[in-house]
Amino acid sequence: MSTPSTPVARAENSRVPRWLRILVPVVLAIAWLVVFAAGGSSFAKVSAVASNAQAQFLPSSAEATTVQELQAEFRDGDLIPAVIVYERDGGLTDADRSFIADQIAALRDVPGVSTDDVSPMIPSEDGAAAEVFVPIDSTIKVSDTVDEVRAYLADHVSEGLAVYVTGPAGLSADIAGAFSGIDGLLLLVAFAAVFIILVVVYRSPLLPIIVLGTSLVALTGAVLVVVALATAGVVTLTGQTQGILFILVIGAATDYSLLYVARYREALRDHERRWSATWKALTTSWEPILASGATVIAGLLMLLFSDLNSNKGMGPVAAIGIGFALLAALTFLPAVLLFAGRVAFWPVRPRSGSAHPVLTGPGARGTWPRLGTVIARRPRAIWIGTTLVLLVAAVGMLQLKADGVSQSEFVLGHSEARDGQTVLGEHFPGGSGTPAVVLGPEGSLAAMADVILAQDGVASLTAIAHESPSGTVPVTRDSVSDLRVAPTVVDGRVMLQATLDAPGDSAEAEATVRELRAQLATVDGEVLVGGVTAVALDTNDAAIHDRNLIIPLVLLVITLILMLLLRAVLAPLLLILSVVVSFAAALGVSALVFNGIFGFPGADPSVPMFGFVFLVALGIDYNIFLMTRVREESLKHGTREGVLRGLASTGGVITSAGLVLAATFAALGVLPILFLVQISFIVAFGVLVDTFIVRSLLVPALGYDLGRKVWWPSALARGAR
Template sequence: MKNADWSPKRWLRIALPSVLIVVWLLVAGLGGPTFGKISDVSTNDQASFLPASAESTVVRDWQLKFVDSNVIPAVVLLTAEAPLSDSQLGEIAALSEKLGAVSGVQKPELPATSAIAGPIPSEDKKAVEFLVPISDTGEIKTVVGDLRDVLNDSAPDGVSTYVTGPAGLTADLVSAFGGIDGVLLLVALLAVFVILLVVYRSVVLPLLVLFTSVVALCASILVVYYMASWDWIKLSGQSQGILSILVIGAATDYSLLMVARFREALHQVDSKWAALGRAMRGAWEPIVASGSTVILAMLCLLFSDLNSNRSLGPIAAIGILFSLLAALTCLPALLVSFGRGAFWPFKPKLSSGHEHKHEALGTAGMNAMTSNQVEHGLAGVVGIWRRVGLLIARKPRLTWVVTLVLLLAASSGIVQLQANGVSQTEVILGQSNAVDGQRALAKHFDGGSGSPVLIIADQDSKDQVLAAVEGTDGITEASIYTGGGRPDAAAEPVIKDGRVLINATLKDQADSDAAEQVVVELRKQLPAVDATALVGGVSAIALDTNVTAQSDLFKIVPLVLLVILIVLTLLLRSIVAPLLLIASVVLSYLATMGVSALVFNHVFGFPGADATVPLFGFVFLVALGVDYNIFLMTRVREESLLMGTHAGVLRGLGKTGGVITSAGVVLAATFAALGIIPLLFLAQLAFIVAFGVLLDTVIVRSLLVPALTYDLGNRVWWPAKARFDDGEKKGNELSLSGGS
């Protein structure tokens, strides 16, 4: 090994790490300022994430021809406990002019008219609503905030005020994402720092790892920002949050593997450059393989029909790419610059020998040859990983069978997973004026007020289509669009390219299951009246999103598994081992989703789950779970070629168990940080990934995979079994001779 150790010339020892560190500092300097600007190129409009072929998308394009602007309606609602008096109604009527004067509200086409519909009193006289069209959709949060200020300042005493509807809900959604830029990142970094501090008991090392993660994130943000500003990708608040967490977690994972190899090498050689050379030789292959696997898995999302999924693919892939590059360039430069000082105050010392205290095997019936193999495999392994290794060596089959049964039992809970989508009012978990307004609106008006079903029909069939719509259960009223703020039966309908627009008010809230069922019914009935009729609107967008997301799940899952199987086959040069590992990550995913379903339903009391949750959970858990498979099995393969599979499994587990567990805890903590954003989707994804990663590292990667590999022996490497048979013979000879 000494001949393979690299020691560059003195000028190169100074120049190489210095240049790499300066380059990454420059990248951080360019990418850092974009943190505050990335929200400017982010959108949270649900409709923009649907495929162009979706019926609701086609309707939305037609709608723009009629209204000639990309307006989002806000429902301004005022309610009282008792019927409103005439004086109160007078004060409320005067609000129309003040609301219309707010910057960003659509201005009337003709003087002395108003684009605002209202005031519209409820039948019980306890509520009044205005329909306020907002044209400045880029500043919707500001416009809605100004509308709420007007209401707070001018509404009559004793009246509660709300700005809800699509505009109000969108504004509150944007506000919920407000913590992503700063708070989320700080929470994630603090969690990583504390964990690394506890694990490595070093003040310096956590800072080096965090610096590596932050520069990787800066580079990712910089590239994603420009791609979004050039309209190459659709960036949403949820993609933005996932990117930050994914980069911090992945870069830290790859860094921990490099750090573990470097520290191990420092015990073997005196030169920090020789130690770095050994660390790079041992770590680059699993890091590149892990990163490549995750990148390819994320790029599989490009085959998704849902634009939000398709956009997340390249965004996440960019983040993983820079995590990979930073771990292989920036971190090694930092480690070799600090040397043993990186681990201060517990600096690694050069080992003087191989004397270790061993626990007695205490295994009745274990022959001398097997006993020597076990001792040889566990040489130098102490603490919990030695005890786990002894358990696997004594009872491998019992270990993996019991583990398998427990995971299958956990998987049974998946039948309770309710991933059919939830109403928009249930997406926001924190306090929301718009959500409260929707609930109040449903008490006094038809639930679909302000968010009508939109029907595009042929002008020659308009009367028949209108009659069919009015006769549909769940529709309270319908009218053909005549222009202006409120329908006018005496006015001529607006006709565009031989089509008319029909607005239909729903009895139930537009984002409810009942409203979606009305859309389904209209799409069944209307073609009999008008074969060209199209149904869209808020309810149709939600329905099409759920249907597309569920379709994506069955398309993307097999593709991701195939890509990972190919990568593992090339990496391990085996067929059996990759199949075993794929089966383990799928089982881990099913067990995680089973437990998550039970927790969501019976502990947190969530109303359901977004239809994209199973797919996102699968992609992240399987892709990241394979990381730990690769970390473990590349080391097991390396050791098995030298000492045989049985000893190699124990040595590989002993050498990687600590780093994999640490990486899992870090990744779980970073994803758990998503829970601070008060949105149902991110809270559920945070739990799924955090719990799933811990389950994977503690149970699957520590017990199931090693025990099953140990039980299969050299057969796990088929068709390259013969090479490991030779390793078994060499390992037997070394163990009998007391070699190490």
């Protein structure tokens, strides 16, 4: 039986004075409680500093960004258009037109509406609908203004007259509404799922609360820092970044806590004194926890090389979250468990001197030792078979439609803006309210107009003319040389607005804008094309660029970290290949599910990239947990025995960690946002594949089959076994 009088325990206790053994955990616990108290109010500020405006995601070098900056000089303010669409089956009546005119007058008084820029009612050619353009000041919260407009319209109705608020402002408000549950519902579902899993795993009422408390203080600290940086303009915070931050911190902090708790439980069997057990748990767990966190942080920071500001902003924000998860798991959790001791594990307390579970051999009991026995019998058949299964699943990637979706499809479920866009397209050119904006030299006005009007997909053309009562002047082939009102000229440029046949956020509209850019490049002088469609087009192009750049960078940096951690070259390469194959399988299955079961219209180009970053960075965590233990055991017992002992000793904790992380990412699915639902499925499913196939079968079988060669070229590869 081990007792506190063992040489290790006596040495640890003699080195650290009693007052310091009390002071250090007390200071750590109080420091985290101060962070918790200070950061609690930051949760209410996250949504206020987050932006979901797609135009703000673009890099400054994008053509649409340049146009957005220049076109502000042609307008009195920074405005975003809302389009109100009225429709009556059988056609609008005179009473309807009078009713609409009264509503237009009343809407001018809504705070946030640009009074002087509200258009008169514009009837459709079929007489069944009318549209009104209501520019909204984007320097204030657009969704609040749209909500007030919708509230007024809902309180003042005319029987049989349908009304919708759509356009860019309406879509923005719907997206903001979809993110409204991010602070409450998302956290509630995530914490509830994790708590249930922890109760089942630990069969203890207190330990799950301690572990969740660690996640909560980590999340509070991360939110405190992120809100401060976003307020100062250092990072870009979006609704989807906010949701992923919450999930990453909860999942990662819980995973790291599970590993520490497992080591602490082992140490309590060997040490009667809680300080000795805490020190032992820290010395054996800090390296894999730190390495796991470092791989995730390094992978996330590769997003700083992105073109899209939204991607670039997610990198440091998520890395901050992982950093706080690491700190909390290595400081707050050990301090709390030091005070709680064996009571934390009640009613199944680990007793000092009790025997450790037998990991291999005839006396071994349990799922993981039995699985190790199966792997030892036929390792090559197992790793080849599992690899083939994963590769077959990966074939589904060919069905993935990740070339972008329209912004109106971004919100799942009900969307008034999307319904309004459908009605708008039935009675007006689909691009009404979201014209393509063309800026070019005054002297090339006629040439630009000729190119634009000759382009298929363009319904009409106007020029900005401040002298006109409507602020614009129609441009046709016949009138371009003799417009009734002179276009406004700013710094030698004129501004044209081309209404497209297709909805502004559709693939057809993007194709038209791409062709317009190509044709206008032949006109003398610099001609730029921007607007809502161009923003979406440039966003997709930047997302594809980011995907092609970030994935290799993530692979490179994580491979280097693994080589440093495992002191080998072959093992890290094999681990990276295993998680890449796992990712491909997860993406292949996800594509089939998205298309065949959920019927999603497609995916944003950044979905595969984020799925890769999260799955490779997080999936490698479990291989790190496993292989660091395998290496530790291999130094004592040889590689093949070390593989079996490592699998048996880490099987339970890694499986629990995988279930927790899958559950937390699955919680993202409660938010009706297409991007988040897709990411939640890809990562949750991929984590389960990593947990139950890659880490449980593929990696142990491959390591056992290769034996000591897996550690090449380190000294361990030249050992006897």
